[in-house]
Amino acid sequence: MSTSENCELISDKCKVDFQFEKNNKEHRTDQISKTRLIVRRGQSFNIKVKFTDGFNPENNKLQMVFDTGPEPQKSNGTKVEVPLTELINAKRWSGIISSSTSSELHLTISPSPKAKIGYHQLTLQHYYNPNVQYYLGNFVVLFNPWCAEDEVFLDNDAKRDEYVMNETGSIYIGSSFYISDRSWNFGQFEEDILDICIKLLNHTPEYLNDPNEALKERGCPVHISRTVSAMVNCIGDSGIIYGKWGGPYTSGVYPGKWNGSIKILRKWNNSVCKPVRYGQCWVFAAVTCTVLRCLGIPTRVVTNFDSAHDTNANLTIDEYWNVEGEPMGVSNDSVWNFHVWDECWMLRNDLQPGYDGWQAVDATPQEKSDGVYCCGPASVKAIKEGEVDMQYDAPFVFAEVNASCVNWLVFENGEEMKLDSNESHVGHKISTKKCGFDEREDVTSNYKYPDGSMEEARVFQKANRIQNIAVPEKILGLSMTTDMPAYNGKPVAVSMVVSNKTSEEKSCNVRFWAKKRSYNGKTEKCCFKKFKKDITIGPNKELEIPLKIDYKEYGSFPDMYNMMKLMSVVIEEKSKACVSALTDISLINPSIIIKVLDTDITVNKEVNLEISFQNTIPAVLKNCVMTLEGAGLIKDELVVKSSDIPVNGKAKVNCKIVPYKTGKKKLLVDFDCDKIVNMKGSLDIIVKE
Template sequence: MAQALELAGIELQCKPNNTAHRTADFGFGRLIVRRGSRFTITVIFTSRGYQPESDKISFTVETGLAPLETSGTKVQFPLSNSLDENKWNATIVRNGGSELSLSICSPANAKIGRYTLKLLCTTQSQSTMFYLGQFILLFNPWCPADAVFLDVENQRKEYVLNDQGLIYRGSRKFISAIAWNFGQFEDGIVDICLELLDNSLNCLQNQDEDYSQRHDPVYISRIVTAMVNCNDDKGILLGKWGPNYSDGVSPTTWNGSITILRQWNKLSCQPVRYGQCWVFAAVACTVLRCLGIPTRPITNFNSAHDTEQNLTIDSFIDENGKLVKESRDSIWNFHCWVESWMTRPDLKADYTGWQVLDPTPQEKSEGIYCCGPAPVKAIKCGDVTQNFDTPFVFAEVNADYVSWLLRKDGSKEQIMVNSRLVGQKISTKAVGSDDREDVTHNYKYEEGSEEERSVFSKADMKNKLLKESEKTFSIKVKTDKLNMNGTDFKVSAILSNQSSVAKSCRLIFCAQTIQYNGKPIKDCAWKDLDNVTVGPQEVKTESLQVLYSEYGESLTEHNQILILALAVEYKTEEILVARKVITLQNPELCIKIVGEPVQYRDLTAEICFTNPLPVNLCDGTFLVEGVGLTDEQRVPCPIKSITPGQEVKVKVEFTPQKSGLRKLAVDFDCNKLKDVRGFKNVIIRPMNR
C-alpha cells in the first residue's frame, strides 16, 4: 500500500511567473498572473515524490468568500496530459525526486480577483487536501481570447503598463497638460482595487451574483465608475466644485491616484475629499489599468451636460447681458472621462473597441451615479440605443448650444443656435510620447459636414433639430493669444455688417469669473454702449479692459473668465450674442535635477517659482511626487510672504526606486494663487549598469 504524500513546501515561482505575465512591476513578493496564460509552480513533498501509478492528483481554485461551482467561483480539475487554454487545467512539467513542477492555465474568461489554490492527492488508502497558496488573477490584454485583447504592443505598454501620464485641462484655445502619477503597481494598490470591487453595492447586496460576473470587463468597468465616486455607495471620492476646500484637499492639489486610494483604504472606505472630473477619471484609470483593462484618460473641451436629453444646451441671458440660471444644462469648459478597450458581446452590432466610462457624478444610470461603458463607435454613428448611457455621452460631444434672451416680462426669445461649439479638441496623451493626440474624429464627423448633421438627426430622439440662420450682421469676441494671471488685459467685441445698409445697435460687453463647469461667479468688467453704428460692409471693434483688481478675488483655481457680448439692433430688434472663455495662464515652475540619475542613488530637485501677481503671496506649499522617484512630499515655502516678482527656490531630496523614464510632478499652492504646475522628465539609469 502506497504511503500517503506529505507536503514539505511550495514554490510559486513569483519572479519568473510575474515576469512572464508582465506583472513584474507589482514586485515578486506574491504571485500575480493574467488569465488565459500558463504559470508554473513547484510542489515539494517530504517522504516520497509523486508516483503517477498510485497517486491521483487534482486541483481546486476558489475566489470569493463563499465559492460555488455553480457560480464559477470554485473550479476542480485533474491533471491533464497537455494544457488547454480554454479551461482551468494543469499538466506536469517535471517530476524529479520529491519535487513536482506543474504548469497551470486559467481560461481567458476566468473571474478576476484573489484565488486560493489547493491540491487533492488520493491514494488507495486515503485522500489528502493540501493548501498550496494564493494568487491574484487579472485581465490579459496579451491573450487573443480575452475580452480586453489589444493587438498592438506599444498601446498595451501605454494603456496597461504605464504608471504615469498626462491629463489635459484648460480651454480649447489654451490646452495645458498636467503630469499624473497613476501608480497602479505601487505597494498595496492592487489589493485596494480588489477591495473597491468588494465594497460595491452589487457585491454587498449579492456577493455570489457579483463574483459570478467578474469575468466580464463590461461589468467590472461599470462597477469601477460607480465606486470611484461616493454618491451612492462606499466609493472613493467626494466631488466638490468650490469654493472652500478647507475640510479636505483641493482637487487641483493632487498629483496622482496613490495617496487618494491609500487614504480611502486607511479611512475604512470613507470618501476622500475632494475630487473633480480629471481626478475621478485619473483614479478610474489607475484601477482599470491595475486590473488589466487597457485604459486612457480623455478630455473633451466645451463638454455638454444635457440634463433634459433633448440634445440642446439652453443658455439664458437677460436684457443686461447677464447669464441667468433658468436651466440645469451647462457647458463645461473641459470635462474628463476615460476610455477602456474591450469587446461588446452584449450588443448586436460590432461595437468592440474603445468604450467611454465616466465616474464623475453627473446623472444617474440605472439608479446610481455611473456612466458607461458606451461604445465610441456607436457615439460617432449616432446609435444612441446602445448600452450604456450612449445618449448622454453623445450629447457631451454633439449637443447644439442654444442662446435665449429672457425678457423682463418672463418671455423667452431664441437668439442663436451653435452646432459647432460642443465637443472640441477631444484629447489624450499620445502613445510613447508626451504629445497630445486629438481623437475628436473617433467621436464625430467634421463639424458642419453632411455626415455630422445626418448623425445628429438620427440621434435626435425628440426631433428638435435646430438650424443655424445665416446672418449679415454678426458679432464675435476676440482676445489676446496669451493672458497671464495677475495682469490687466483687453478683450474686443467685433461687429461685422455685411449688408448694404448701416446698422445701429446697443452693445453690452461684460466679463465674469466662472467655474470650469460653466457656473458664473462674479462680474469683473462691464460696458453698456448705446447707438453703436456699423456702416455697410464695415467691421467695428469695441474693447473692454479687464483688471486684476476686479477679477483676482473671485478667480477660481482654474483661472477661467467668460466674456459675453450682446448686441441688440434697434430697427429690426435682431439680437446677437458671442461668448468666449479665457483661461489665464499661471507661470510654469522651473524644475532642475541635480546629481546623476541612477536607481537607488540620492538625487535633488531644485524648484523655482516667481510670484506673477501684483500682491504678496502667503502660506505657500510645494507638493512633489513621482512614481518610482518619491512618495508624496509636502515642502513649505521658505519665505513667509512672497512679494510681487520675487523668486523663491526649494530643494527636495529623493532616491529613485525604479529605472527608466520617470515624471516628477510638482504643484504649488498659496493663499491667492492655486494650481501652479510643473513636471520634469527624468531618465533613471538602472543600478547595475
C-alpha cells in the same frame, strides 16, 4: 476562502515554491511585487511542490482546485476543479506535471482566459479521495491584454506599454481655445494599490448583499469597468471620491491639489472606505484609469472640450441670461469648458459585431444609469455612428459631443429673445496622451464626423437629434476676440467689432460683461467688469470697441483654471434686433522650473533637486508651498515651504529625494500660495540600477 468541514486541509506536509520573481516577470507583474504570485489569465506559470513525507504520483492521482470568494461554488464558477493532464489547454483552466521526483512535483498551470480576476486559493486534492487536500497558497489573477483569447486583448506592444504599463500620464484641461496639460501619477504598480483595487470590487452593494451572485461577472471586462465607474464616485455606495464643484473645500482637499491616484486610494482604504474629499471630473477619470490599468484593462484618459451635460435627453442645451448678463438658472443643462472620462479597450460580446475597441467609461456622477451613478462602457464607434440604443449610456455620451446649443436673453418683463443657435458648439478637440509620447493626440474623429458633413447629417437623423429652426438673417453682426495666449497677472485685451449689415444708419446699445467661471460651465452671478455704450454705425460699416481687463479687476480665481466668461450683447434701438457673442478664456500661470543637480541618478541613492518659480503677478505671493510626488521616486509626498515672493521676484528651493524603482519616472510638483492655487510642473527622470 473556505473549505468543506469534511476535508482534511494539509499545509504542513508540503512546501511550495511559487517562483514569484520569475513568474511575475513573465506575466509583467514584477513591478507590483516580487514576493507574492500575481499572474495574468490565459498565460501559464510554473510552481514546485515538495512533499515532506514523500509522494508517488503514480499511486496518488491529483487534481487542482481553484477557489475564489467567501463561499466557493462550482455552480457560479468560483470553485474550479482541474485534473492534471498531459497537455495545457489554453482556452480553460488546465495544468500538467512538467516533471517529478519521489518527493517533488513541478507543475505548469494555465488560468482560463476568462478566469475571474482577484484572489484565488490553490489546493491539490486526491482524485479518488477529495477529502484529503494539500493547501498550497493564494495568488492573484488579472486581465491579460497580451493573450489573444482574453476579451481585453490589445495587439500592439506600444499601446500595451502605454495603456497598461505606464504609471504616469497627461490630462488635458483648459478650453478649446487654449489647451494645457497636467501630469498625473497613476501609480497602478504600487503593491498595496492592487489590494485596494480588489477591495473596491468587494465593497459594491451587490457584493456585500450577495457575493456569489456578484462574482458571476467577475471575469467580464464590461461588468468590471461599469462597476469601477460606479464605485470611484461615492453616491449610493462606499465609493472612493466625494465630488464637489464649488468652494469652500475646508473639510477636505481642493480637487486641483491632487497630483496622483495613490494618495487618494490609500486614504480611502485607511479610512475604512469613507469617501475622500474632494474630486472633480479629471480626478474621477484618473483614479478610474489607475484601477482599470492595475486590473489589466487597457485604459486611457480622454478630455472632451466644450462638453455638453444634457439633463433632459433632448440633445439641446438651453442657457438663459438676463439683461445684466446674469444666468437665470431656468435650465439644468450646461456646457463644461472640458470634461474628462476614460476609454477602455475590450470586446463587446454583448453588442452586435463591429462595436469592439475603445469604450467610453465615466465615473463622474452626472446622471443615473439603471438607478446607479455610473456611465458606460459605451462603444465609441456606436457614438460616432449615432447608434444611441446600444448599451451602456450611448445617448448621454452622444449628447456630450453632439448636442446643439441655444442662448436666450430674458428681459425684465419676462420676454425671451433667442440670441443664437449653434449646431456645432460642443465636442471639440477631444484629446488624449499620444501613445509613447508626451504629446496631445486629437481623437475627435473617433467620436464624430466633421461638422457640416453629409455623414454628420446622417448620424443626426439616425440619433433623432432635433435640428434647431434657423435663426433669421440678422441686420447686425458682432464678433469678440482676445489676444491669445493671455497670462495670469497681465491685462487681457478684448476687441468687439459691431457691423451694420443694412443700408441705413443704426443706433445701438452695447453691453459687455466679464465674470469668473468654473470649468463645469457654472458662472458666478456677479460680474467683475461691466461696460455699456450707445453707438451709431453708418450703413454697411463696422465699429471696433477695444476693452482692457486689468489684474486689479479680475484678481485671483476660485479654482486652478483661471477661467472667465466674456459676454456681449448689441441691441438696435428701433427694431430691438439683437446679436450676441460669448467666449471663455483661461489665463496661463507662470511656469515651474525643475532641475536635477546630480549627473548620476541611481536607485536608493539621494538625488538633489532645485525648483524655481518667477512671480509675474503684480502682488507679493505669501504662504508658498511646493508639494512633490512621483511613483518610484517618492513613496508618499514631499512638502517644501518657500518664503514670500515679491513682485517680479524669483523663488528657489532645494530638496532631496531617494528613488526606489528603476526606469523612466515622472516627478510632479504642485505650487500653492495665497494668490494662485495648484500650479503644476513635472520632469521625467531616468533612474538606473
